[in-house]
Amino acid sequence: MNITYIIGTVVAFAVMIVGMMQGGTDGFITISQLGNFIDPASIFIVIGCTFAVLVASFPISALAAVPKHFATIMNNKKYDPMAIIDKLVDLAQVARKNGLLALEEKGNQETDPFFKQCIMLIVDNNDADQAKEIMMNDIEQSVARHEDGAGMYEKASAVAPAFGMVGTLVGLINMLKAMDVESGGGDLGPAMATALVTTLYGCVLAHMIFGPIATQLRRRDEEETLCKLIIVEGIMSIQSGANPKFLREKLLTFMGQKQRDGAGAGKKGGGGGE
Template sequence: MDIATIVGLVVAIGLMLMAIIQGGPLGIFINIPSALIVGGGTIGVGLVHYPLSDIMGAAAIAKKTLFNKDESPHALIIQLMEFANKARKEGILSLQGMMDSVEDEFLVKAMQMAVDGQEPETLRSMLNTEVEYLQERHEKGQAIFVSLAGYAPAMGMVGTLIGLVQMLMNMSDPDSIGPAMAVALLTTLYGAVLANVFFAPIAGKLANRSASETLIKNLVIEGMQSILSGENPRIMEQKLHAFIAPKLRESTFK
Protein backbone atom coordinates (compact mmCIF):
# COMPACT_ATOMS: atom_id res chain seq x y z
CA MET A 1 0.00 0.00 0.00
CA ASP A 2 1.28 3.45 -0.94
CA ILE A 3 1.42 5.50 2.26
CA ALA A 4 2.27 8.71 0.39
CA THR A 5 -1.01 8.57 -1.57
CA ILE A 6 -3.07 8.00 1.57
CA VAL A 7 -1.30 10.73 3.53
CA GLY A 8 -1.64 13.16 0.62
CA LEU A 9 -5.40 12.58 0.30
CA VAL A 10 -5.94 12.82 4.05
CA VAL A 11 -4.00 16.09 4.27
CA ALA A 12 -5.67 17.68 1.22
CA ILE A 13 -9.22 16.66 2.13
CA GLY A 14 -8.68 17.27 5.84
CA LEU A 15 -7.47 20.83 5.34
CA MET A 16 -10.40 21.62 3.04
CA LEU A 17 -12.89 20.25 5.56
CA MET A 18 -11.21 22.21 8.35
CA ALA A 19 -11.54 25.44 6.39
CA ILE A 20 -15.19 24.70 5.60
CA ILE A 21 -16.13 23.85 9.18
CA GLN A 22 -14.43 26.95 10.56
CA GLY A 23 -16.43 29.16 8.20
CA GLY A 24 -19.84 27.60 8.71
CA PRO A 25 -21.80 24.34 8.63
CA LEU A 26 -20.65 21.58 6.29
CA GLY A 27 -24.17 21.17 4.95
CA ILE A 28 -24.08 24.38 2.93
CA PHE A 29 -21.37 22.84 0.73
CA ILE A 30 -23.52 19.85 -0.13
CA ASN A 31 -25.75 20.19 -3.18
CA ILE A 32 -27.03 17.11 -5.01
CA PRO A 33 -27.87 18.77 -8.38
CA SER A 34 -24.40 20.35 -8.53
CA ALA A 35 -22.76 17.02 -7.72
CA LEU A 36 -24.79 15.28 -10.42
CA ILE A 37 -23.88 17.88 -13.03
CA VAL A 38 -20.16 17.63 -12.29
CA GLY A 39 -19.83 13.94 -11.46
CA GLY A 40 -22.34 12.62 -13.97
CA GLY A 41 -21.33 15.13 -16.63
CA THR A 42 -17.64 14.27 -16.31
CA ILE A 43 -18.34 10.55 -16.65
CA GLY A 44 -20.70 11.18 -19.54
CA VAL A 45 -18.19 13.25 -21.47
CA GLY A 46 -15.55 10.65 -20.67
CA LEU A 47 -17.77 8.01 -22.29
CA VAL A 48 -17.96 10.15 -25.41
CA HIS A 49 -14.15 10.28 -25.50
CA TYR A 50 -13.37 6.67 -24.53
CA PRO A 51 -15.03 3.26 -24.94
CA LEU A 52 -17.16 2.01 -22.05
CA SER A 53 -14.63 -0.72 -21.24
CA ASP A 54 -11.87 1.86 -20.77
CA ILE A 55 -13.96 3.98 -18.40
CA MET A 56 -15.05 0.90 -16.45
CA GLY A 57 -11.42 -0.16 -16.20
CA ALA A 58 -10.32 3.25 -14.92
CA ALA A 59 -11.25 2.27 -11.35
CA ALA A 60 -9.01 -0.79 -11.53
CA ILE A 61 -6.22 1.35 -12.94
CA ALA A 62 -6.64 3.87 -10.12
CA LYS A 63 -6.06 1.10 -7.56
CA LYS A 64 -2.42 1.06 -8.62
CA THR A 65 -1.99 4.41 -6.88
CA LEU A 66 -2.79 2.68 -3.58
CA PHE A 67 -1.81 -0.95 -4.06
CA ASN A 68 1.44 -1.51 -5.88
CA LYS A 69 4.54 -3.50 -5.07
CA ASP A 70 7.60 -1.52 -6.10
CA GLU A 71 10.63 -3.61 -6.99
CA SER A 72 14.06 -2.46 -5.90
CA PRO A 73 16.44 -1.84 -8.83
CA HIS A 74 19.39 -2.51 -6.54
CA ALA A 75 17.96 -5.87 -5.41
CA LEU A 76 17.29 -6.80 -9.03
CA ILE A 77 20.88 -5.97 -10.03
CA ILE A 78 22.19 -8.21 -7.23
CA GLN A 79 19.90 -11.01 -8.43
CA LEU A 80 21.03 -10.60 -12.03
CA MET A 81 24.65 -10.66 -10.94
CA GLU A 82 24.01 -13.98 -9.16
CA PHE A 83 22.55 -15.37 -12.37
CA ALA A 84 25.53 -14.05 -14.36
CA ASN A 85 28.06 -15.71 -12.06
CA LYS A 86 26.17 -19.00 -12.08
CA ALA A 87 25.79 -18.98 -15.87
CA ARG A 88 29.50 -18.16 -16.28
CA LYS A 89 30.54 -21.09 -14.07
CA GLU A 90 27.92 -23.73 -14.94
CA GLY A 91 26.53 -22.63 -18.29
CA ILE A 92 23.34 -20.83 -19.33
CA LEU A 93 21.22 -23.99 -18.82
CA SER A 94 21.93 -23.77 -15.08
CA LEU A 95 19.42 -20.88 -14.90
CA GLN A 96 16.60 -23.37 -15.54
CA GLY A 97 16.73 -24.54 -11.94
CA MET A 98 16.56 -20.99 -10.56
CA MET A 99 13.32 -19.95 -12.23
CA ASP A 100 11.10 -21.33 -9.46
CA SER A 101 12.58 -18.82 -7.00
CA VAL A 102 11.86 -15.82 -9.27
CA GLU A 103 8.56 -13.95 -8.77
CA ASP A 104 8.86 -11.43 -11.62
CA GLU A 105 7.09 -12.97 -14.63
CA PHE A 106 9.01 -10.76 -17.05
CA LEU A 107 12.33 -11.95 -15.63
CA VAL A 108 11.18 -15.57 -15.80
CA LYS A 109 10.25 -15.08 -19.44
CA ALA A 110 13.66 -13.56 -20.18
CA MET A 111 15.42 -16.44 -18.41
CA GLN A 112 13.38 -18.99 -20.33
CA MET A 113 14.27 -17.34 -23.63
CA ALA A 114 17.94 -17.43 -22.67
CA VAL A 115 17.76 -21.09 -21.68
CA ASP A 116 15.95 -21.90 -24.92
CA GLY A 117 18.92 -20.59 -26.86
CA GLN A 118 17.67 -17.27 -28.20
CA GLU A 119 20.28 -14.99 -29.69
CA PRO A 120 21.09 -11.92 -27.51
CA GLU A 121 19.79 -9.42 -30.06
CA THR A 122 16.63 -11.46 -30.65
CA LEU A 123 15.99 -11.59 -26.91
CA ARG A 124 16.42 -7.81 -26.64
CA SER A 125 14.16 -7.16 -29.63
CA MET A 126 11.33 -9.38 -28.40
CA LEU A 127 11.42 -8.07 -24.85
CA ASN A 128 11.68 -4.45 -26.02
CA THR A 129 8.52 -4.97 -28.06
CA GLU A 130 6.71 -6.18 -24.94
CA VAL A 131 7.90 -3.14 -22.98
CA GLU A 132 6.74 -0.79 -25.75
CA TYR A 133 3.22 -2.20 -25.67
CA LEU A 134 3.24 -2.10 -21.88
CA GLN A 135 4.07 1.61 -22.03
CA GLU A 136 1.23 2.16 -24.52
CA ARG A 137 -1.24 0.55 -22.13
CA HIS A 138 0.07 2.63 -19.25
CA GLU A 139 -0.14 5.83 -21.28
CA LYS A 140 -3.73 5.04 -22.19
CA GLY A 141 -4.64 4.68 -18.52
CA GLN A 142 -2.89 7.95 -17.67
CA ALA A 143 -4.62 9.72 -20.57
CA ILE A 144 -8.05 8.78 -19.21
CA PHE A 145 -7.40 10.58 -15.94
CA VAL A 146 -5.72 13.52 -17.64
CA SER A 147 -8.86 13.92 -19.77
CA LEU A 148 -11.16 13.62 -16.75
CA ALA A 149 -9.06 16.25 -14.97
CA GLY A 150 -9.85 18.60 -17.85
CA TYR A 151 -13.53 17.71 -18.14
CA ALA A 152 -14.39 18.08 -14.43
CA PRO A 153 -13.69 21.85 -14.18
CA ALA A 154 -15.40 22.37 -17.54
CA MET A 155 -18.54 20.63 -16.29
CA GLY A 156 -18.27 22.70 -13.12
CA MET A 157 -18.31 25.85 -15.23
CA VAL A 158 -21.31 24.54 -17.18
CA GLY A 159 -23.14 23.98 -13.90
CA THR A 160 -22.21 27.47 -12.75
CA LEU A 161 -23.58 29.00 -15.95
CA ILE A 162 -26.80 27.04 -15.55
CA GLY A 163 -27.13 28.33 -12.00
CA LEU A 164 -26.43 31.91 -13.07
CA VAL A 165 -29.09 31.77 -15.77
CA GLN A 166 -31.61 30.50 -13.26
CA MET A 167 -30.57 33.22 -10.83
CA LEU A 168 -30.97 35.97 -13.39
CA MET A 169 -34.43 34.70 -14.21
CA ASN A 170 -35.42 35.39 -10.61
CA MET A 171 -33.85 38.82 -10.11
CA SER A 172 -37.20 40.12 -8.97
CA ASP A 173 -36.77 38.14 -5.76
CA PRO A 174 -33.68 39.54 -3.97
CA ASP A 175 -33.82 36.89 -1.25
CA SER A 176 -33.17 34.11 -3.79
CA ILE A 177 -30.08 35.68 -5.38
CA GLY A 178 -27.59 34.81 -2.62
CA PRO A 179 -28.50 31.12 -2.26
CA ALA A 180 -28.74 30.68 -6.01
CA MET A 181 -25.26 32.19 -6.50
CA ALA A 182 -23.86 29.91 -3.80
CA VAL A 183 -25.32 26.83 -5.49
CA ALA A 184 -23.95 27.98 -8.86
CA LEU A 185 -20.45 28.36 -7.44
CA LEU A 186 -20.56 24.93 -5.80
CA THR A 187 -20.39 23.26 -9.20
CA THR A 188 -17.13 25.09 -9.93
CA LEU A 189 -15.81 23.97 -6.53
CA TYR A 190 -16.76 20.35 -7.15
CA GLY A 191 -15.10 20.39 -10.56
CA ALA A 192 -11.89 21.92 -9.20
CA VAL A 193 -11.70 19.39 -6.35
CA LEU A 194 -12.28 16.39 -8.61
CA ALA A 195 -9.67 17.58 -11.09
CA ASN A 196 -6.93 18.73 -8.73
CA VAL A 197 -7.34 16.42 -5.74
CA PHE A 198 -8.19 13.19 -7.55
CA PHE A 199 -7.89 12.94 -11.34
CA ALA A 200 -4.68 14.91 -12.02
CA PRO A 201 -2.74 13.40 -9.06
CA ILE A 202 -3.85 9.90 -10.07
CA ALA A 203 -2.54 10.50 -13.59
CA GLY A 204 0.76 11.72 -12.17
CA LYS A 205 1.11 8.75 -9.83
CA LEU A 206 0.37 6.33 -12.67
CA ALA A 207 3.10 8.00 -14.74
CA ASN A 208 5.57 7.48 -11.90
CA ARG A 209 4.52 3.85 -11.53
CA SER A 210 4.98 3.31 -15.26
CA ALA A 211 8.47 4.83 -15.19
CA SER A 212 9.50 2.58 -12.28
CA GLU A 213 8.14 -0.56 -13.94
CA THR A 214 9.81 0.31 -17.24
CA LEU A 215 13.15 0.81 -15.45
CA ILE A 216 12.89 -2.66 -13.89
CA LYS A 217 12.11 -4.27 -17.23
CA ASN A 218 14.96 -2.46 -18.96
CA LEU A 219 17.33 -3.73 -16.28
CA VAL A 220 16.10 -7.26 -16.93
CA ILE A 221 16.62 -6.87 -20.69
CA GLU A 222 20.12 -5.44 -20.32
CA GLY A 223 21.13 -8.00 -17.72
CA MET A 224 19.82 -11.06 -19.54
CA GLN A 225 21.37 -9.96 -22.82
CA SER A 226 24.73 -9.56 -21.08
CA ILE A 227 24.38 -13.00 -19.47
CA LEU A 228 23.43 -14.60 -22.76
CA SER A 229 26.37 -12.90 -24.48
CA GLY A 230 28.77 -14.27 -21.85
CA GLU A 231 29.84 -10.78 -20.85
CA ASN A 232 32.27 -10.24 -18.00
CA PRO A 233 30.17 -9.78 -14.80
CA ARG A 234 32.10 -6.64 -13.81
CA ILE A 235 31.29 -4.99 -17.14
CA MET A 236 27.68 -6.15 -16.85
CA GLU A 237 27.40 -4.61 -13.39
CA GLN A 238 28.75 -1.29 -14.65
CA LYS A 239 26.14 -1.30 -17.42
CA LEU A 240 23.32 -2.01 -14.98
CA HIS A 241 24.52 0.66 -12.54
CA ALA A 242 24.15 3.23 -15.31
CA PHE A 243 20.35 2.84 -14.95
CA ILE A 244 20.23 3.95 -11.32
CA ALA A 245 21.32 6.96 -9.27
CA PRO A 246 24.99 7.00 -8.12
CA LYS A 247 24.03 6.86 -4.44
CA LEU A 248 22.24 3.55 -5.05
CA ARG A 249 25.19 1.89 -6.78
CA GLU A 250 26.83 -0.78 -4.67
CA SER A 251 29.22 -3.23 -6.26
CA THR A 252 28.85 -6.94 -5.57
CA PHE A 253 32.61 -7.29 -6.05
CA LYS A 254 34.54 -6.63 -2.86
Protein backbone atom coordinates in the same frame (compact mmCIF):
# COMPACT_ATOMS: atom_id res chain seq x y z
CA MET B 1 1.79 1.32 1.19
CA ASN B 2 2.11 4.69 -0.55
CA ILE B 3 2.15 6.89 2.56
CA THR B 4 2.94 10.15 0.76
CA TYR B 5 -0.11 9.83 -1.49
CA ILE B 6 -2.38 9.12 1.49
CA ILE B 7 -0.93 11.93 3.60
CA GLY B 8 -1.04 14.45 0.77
CA THR B 9 -4.65 13.65 -0.15
CA VAL B 10 -5.89 13.63 3.45
CA VAL B 11 -4.09 16.87 4.33
CA ALA B 12 -5.43 18.60 1.20
CA PHE B 13 -9.02 17.71 2.06
CA ALA B 14 -8.52 18.52 5.75
CA VAL B 15 -7.13 21.97 4.98
CA MET B 16 -9.97 22.66 2.56
CA ILE B 17 -12.63 21.56 5.07
CA VAL B 18 -11.10 23.67 7.84
CA GLY B 19 -11.10 26.63 5.47
CA MET B 20 -14.75 26.02 4.67
CA MET B 21 -15.66 26.05 8.37
CA GLN B 22 -14.09 29.48 8.84
CA GLY B 23 -15.63 32.78 7.96
CA GLY B 24 -18.74 32.68 10.10
CA THR B 25 -20.31 35.81 11.49
CA ASP B 26 -18.64 35.26 14.86
CA GLY B 27 -15.21 34.74 13.28
CA PHE B 28 -14.83 31.23 14.73
CA ILE B 29 -14.68 27.81 13.05
CA THR B 30 -18.18 26.36 12.84
CA ILE B 31 -19.24 23.02 11.41
CA SER B 32 -22.50 24.54 10.22
CA GLN B 33 -20.51 26.44 7.58
CA LEU B 34 -19.97 23.17 5.71
CA GLY B 35 -23.63 23.10 4.79
CA ASN B 36 -23.03 26.09 2.54
CA PHE B 37 -20.83 23.94 0.27
CA ILE B 38 -23.24 21.03 -0.18
CA ASP B 39 -25.45 21.41 -3.23
CA PRO B 40 -27.12 18.32 -4.77
CA ALA B 41 -27.59 19.98 -8.15
CA SER B 42 -23.87 20.80 -8.36
CA ILE B 43 -22.89 17.27 -7.40
CA PHE B 44 -25.27 15.85 -9.99
CA ILE B 45 -23.93 18.06 -12.79
CA VAL B 46 -20.19 17.75 -12.15
CA ILE B 47 -19.82 14.15 -11.02
CA GLY B 48 -22.58 12.78 -13.23
CA CYS B 49 -21.42 14.50 -16.42
CA THR B 50 -17.73 13.74 -15.79
CA PHE B 51 -18.49 10.05 -15.34
CA ALA B 52 -20.72 10.05 -18.42
CA VAL B 53 -17.94 11.57 -20.56
CA LEU B 54 -15.48 8.91 -19.33
CA VAL B 55 -17.95 6.18 -20.26
CA ALA B 56 -18.32 7.74 -23.71
CA SER B 57 -14.56 8.14 -24.19
CA PHE B 58 -13.13 4.85 -22.91
CA PRO B 59 -14.04 1.16 -23.25
CA ILE B 60 -15.57 -0.78 -20.37
CA SER B 61 -12.29 -2.66 -19.90
CA ALA B 62 -10.50 0.61 -19.08
CA LEU B 63 -13.17 1.64 -16.57
CA ALA B 64 -13.15 -1.82 -15.00
CA ALA B 65 -9.40 -1.45 -14.36
CA VAL B 66 -9.94 1.38 -11.84
CA PRO B 67 -9.57 -0.92 -8.77
CA LYS B 68 -6.34 -2.27 -10.28
CA HIS B 69 -5.07 1.28 -10.74
CA PHE B 70 -5.63 2.07 -7.07
CA ALA B 71 -3.87 -1.15 -6.06
CA THR B 72 -0.92 -0.13 -8.23
CA ILE B 73 -0.78 3.32 -6.66
CA MET B 74 -0.88 2.01 -3.10
CA ASN B 75 1.79 -0.68 -3.64
CA ASN B 76 4.90 1.40 -3.05
CA LYS B 77 7.37 -1.50 -3.06
CA LYS B 78 6.32 -3.42 -6.14
CA TYR B 79 9.39 -2.52 -8.18
CA ASP B 80 12.81 -3.01 -6.60
CA PRO B 81 15.72 -2.40 -9.03
CA MET B 82 18.35 -3.54 -6.52
CA ALA B 83 16.65 -6.91 -6.04
CA ILE B 84 16.51 -7.36 -9.82
CA ILE B 85 20.22 -6.54 -10.13
CA ASP B 86 21.03 -9.14 -7.48
CA LYS B 87 18.98 -11.74 -9.37
CA LEU B 88 20.74 -10.94 -12.63
CA VAL B 89 24.17 -11.22 -11.02
CA ASP B 90 23.19 -14.64 -9.63
CA LEU B 91 22.03 -15.68 -13.10
CA ALA B 92 25.33 -14.52 -14.58
CA GLN B 93 27.22 -16.67 -12.09
CA VAL B 94 25.11 -19.72 -12.96
CA ALA B 95 25.54 -19.13 -16.69
CA ARG B 96 29.34 -18.81 -16.43
CA LYS B 97 29.62 -22.03 -14.43
CA ASN B 98 27.03 -24.24 -16.13
CA GLY B 99 26.08 -22.51 -19.39
CA LEU B 100 22.91 -20.75 -20.55
CA LEU B 101 20.84 -23.92 -20.54
CA ALA B 102 21.26 -24.07 -16.75
CA LEU B 103 19.13 -20.90 -16.52
CA GLU B 104 15.98 -22.74 -17.59
CA GLU B 105 15.30 -23.93 -14.07
CA LYS B 106 15.81 -20.42 -12.72
CA GLY B 107 13.46 -19.08 -15.36
CA ASN B 108 10.71 -21.53 -14.42
CA GLN B 109 10.99 -20.38 -10.81
CA GLU B 110 10.65 -16.70 -11.71
CA THR B 111 7.25 -15.17 -10.87
CA ASP B 112 7.65 -12.02 -12.97
CA PRO B 113 6.33 -12.90 -16.48
CA PHE B 114 8.59 -10.40 -18.25
CA PHE B 115 11.72 -11.56 -16.39
CA LYS B 116 10.82 -15.19 -17.12
CA GLN B 117 10.26 -14.46 -20.81
CA CYS B 118 13.63 -12.73 -21.10
CA ILE B 119 15.44 -15.64 -19.45
CA MET B 120 13.78 -18.17 -21.74
CA LEU B 121 14.69 -16.15 -24.82
CA ILE B 122 18.41 -16.64 -24.19
CA VAL B 123 17.95 -20.22 -22.97
CA ASP B 124 16.35 -21.04 -26.32
CA ASN B 125 19.48 -19.62 -27.97
CA ASN B 126 17.64 -16.97 -29.95
CA ASP B 127 19.55 -14.43 -31.97
CA ALA B 128 20.68 -11.60 -29.66
CA ASP B 129 19.25 -8.82 -31.84
CA GLN B 130 15.92 -10.59 -32.28
CA ALA B 131 15.67 -11.36 -28.58
CA LYS B 132 16.35 -7.74 -27.66
CA GLU B 133 13.79 -6.57 -30.22
CA ILE B 134 11.15 -8.75 -28.60
CA MET B 135 12.02 -7.45 -25.12
CA MET B 136 12.00 -3.79 -26.16
CA ASN B 137 8.71 -4.19 -28.03
CA ASP B 138 7.19 -5.66 -24.87
CA ILE B 139 8.34 -2.59 -22.93
CA GLU B 140 6.98 -0.17 -25.53
CA GLN B 141 3.57 -1.83 -25.53
CA SER B 142 3.48 -1.88 -21.74
CA VAL B 143 4.25 1.84 -21.61
CA ALA B 144 1.47 2.50 -24.14
CA ARG B 145 -1.06 0.57 -22.04
CA HIS B 146 -0.04 2.39 -18.88
CA GLU B 147 -0.30 5.73 -20.66
CA ASP B 148 -3.86 4.87 -21.67
CA GLY B 149 -4.68 4.25 -18.00
CA ALA B 150 -3.15 7.52 -16.83
CA GLY B 151 -4.77 9.30 -19.77
CA MET B 152 -8.22 8.33 -18.51
CA TYR B 153 -7.66 10.23 -15.25
CA GLU B 154 -6.04 13.08 -17.13
CA LYS B 155 -9.16 13.27 -19.28
CA ALA B 156 -11.32 13.37 -16.15
CA SER B 157 -9.06 16.08 -14.73
CA ALA B 158 -9.67 18.19 -17.83
CA VAL B 159 -13.41 17.51 -18.05
CA ALA B 160 -14.38 18.12 -14.39
CA PRO B 161 -13.58 21.88 -14.34
CA ALA B 162 -15.38 22.25 -17.68
CA PHE B 163 -18.56 20.83 -16.20
CA GLY B 164 -17.96 23.03 -13.18
CA MET B 165 -18.29 25.95 -15.57
CA VAL B 166 -21.39 24.36 -17.11
CA GLY B 167 -22.92 24.22 -13.65
CA THR B 168 -21.98 27.85 -13.14
CA LEU B 169 -23.82 28.79 -16.34
CA VAL B 170 -26.86 26.77 -15.27
CA GLY B 171 -26.94 28.55 -11.92
CA LEU B 172 -26.55 31.99 -13.50
CA ILE B 173 -29.31 31.29 -16.01
CA ASN B 174 -31.67 30.22 -13.23
CA MET B 175 -30.68 33.28 -11.21
CA LEU B 176 -31.41 35.62 -14.10
CA LYS B 177 -34.74 33.93 -14.69
CA ALA B 178 -35.60 34.45 -11.03
CA MET B 179 -34.90 38.17 -11.41
CA ASP B 180 -37.81 38.59 -13.81
CA VAL B 181 -39.56 41.69 -12.61
CA GLU B 182 -42.94 40.68 -13.98
CA SER B 183 -42.93 37.48 -11.90
CA GLY B 184 -42.09 39.43 -8.79
CA GLY B 185 -38.54 38.17 -8.50
CA GLY B 186 -37.53 35.12 -6.51
CA ASP B 187 -35.01 33.56 -4.19
CA LEU B 188 -31.64 34.06 -5.87
CA GLY B 189 -29.62 32.24 -3.21
CA PRO B 190 -29.97 28.60 -4.37
CA ALA B 191 -29.31 29.48 -8.01
CA MET B 192 -26.23 31.53 -7.11
CA ALA B 193 -24.98 28.75 -4.83
CA THR B 194 -25.26 26.24 -7.67
CA ALA B 195 -23.41 28.66 -9.94
CA LEU B 196 -20.43 28.95 -7.59
CA VAL B 197 -20.27 25.54 -5.90
CA THR B 198 -20.12 23.62 -9.19
CA THR B 199 -16.87 25.40 -10.03
CA LEU B 200 -15.51 24.37 -6.64
CA TYR B 201 -16.50 20.74 -7.18
CA GLY B 202 -14.88 20.71 -10.61
CA CYS B 203 -11.58 22.05 -9.26
CA VAL B 204 -11.57 19.59 -6.35
CA LEU B 205 -12.15 16.61 -8.65
CA ALA B 206 -9.51 17.75 -11.12
CA HIS B 207 -6.67 18.80 -8.83
CA MET B 208 -7.21 16.80 -5.64
CA ILE B 209 -8.47 13.47 -7.00
CA PHE B 210 -7.89 12.79 -10.70
CA GLY B 211 -4.65 14.77 -11.15
CA PRO B 212 -2.68 13.02 -8.39
CA ILE B 213 -3.90 9.60 -9.57
CA ALA B 214 -2.63 10.24 -13.11
CA THR B 215 0.72 11.44 -11.75
CA GLN B 216 1.08 8.41 -9.47
CA LEU B 217 0.28 5.99 -12.30
CA ARG B 218 2.94 7.58 -14.48
CA ARG B 219 5.47 7.31 -11.65
CA ARG B 220 4.71 3.62 -11.30
CA ASP B 221 5.12 3.23 -15.06
CA GLU B 222 8.55 4.88 -14.88
CA GLU B 223 9.57 2.56 -12.06
CA GLU B 224 8.41 -0.53 -13.95
CA THR B 225 10.08 0.60 -17.16
CA LEU B 226 13.38 1.16 -15.33
CA CYS B 227 13.25 -2.36 -13.89
CA LYS B 228 12.48 -3.84 -17.31
CA LEU B 229 15.33 -1.94 -18.94
CA ILE B 230 17.68 -3.28 -16.26
CA ILE B 231 16.42 -6.79 -16.99
CA VAL B 232 16.97 -6.38 -20.74
CA GLU B 233 20.49 -5.02 -20.29
CA GLY B 234 21.35 -7.71 -17.78
CA ILE B 235 19.96 -10.59 -19.86
CA MET B 236 21.77 -9.43 -23.00
CA SER B 237 25.01 -9.13 -21.04
CA ILE B 238 24.56 -12.64 -19.62
CA GLN B 239 24.02 -13.98 -23.13
CA SER B 240 27.30 -12.38 -24.22
CA GLY B 241 29.12 -13.98 -21.25
CA ALA B 242 29.65 -10.88 -19.06
CA ASN B 243 31.59 -11.20 -15.81
CA PRO B 244 29.19 -11.08 -12.81
CA LYS B 245 31.19 -8.36 -11.04
CA PHE B 246 31.33 -6.24 -14.18
CA LEU B 247 27.63 -6.86 -14.76
CA ARG B 248 26.74 -5.51 -11.31
CA GLU B 249 28.74 -2.33 -11.91
CA LYS B 250 27.16 -1.94 -15.33
CA LEU B 251 23.60 -2.31 -14.05
CA LEU B 252 24.19 0.04 -11.13
CA THR B 253 24.64 2.86 -13.66
CA PHE B 254 20.84 2.78 -14.04
CA MET B 255 20.57 3.91 -10.42
CA GLY B 256 21.23 7.24 -8.74
CA GLN B 257 24.53 7.75 -6.95
CA LYS B 258 22.92 7.55 -3.52
CA GLN B 259 21.34 4.21 -4.36
CA ARG B 260 24.65 2.93 -5.72
CA ASP B 261 26.45 3.91 -2.52
CA GLY B 262 23.76 2.20 -0.45
CA ALA B 263 24.06 -0.95 -2.56
CA GLY B 264 27.82 -0.96 -2.13
CA ALA B 265 27.55 -0.50 1.64
CA GLY B 266 24.98 -3.30 1.87
CA LYS B 267 27.22 -5.61 -0.14
CA LYS B 268 30.19 -4.95 2.15
CA GLY B 269 28.06 -5.23 5.27
CA GLY B 270 26.72 -8.59 4.15
CA GLY B 271 30.23 -10.03 4.03
CA GLY B 272 29.20 -12.47 1.30
CA GLY B 273 31.48 -13.33 -1.58
CA GLU B 274 30.65 -14.37 -5.08
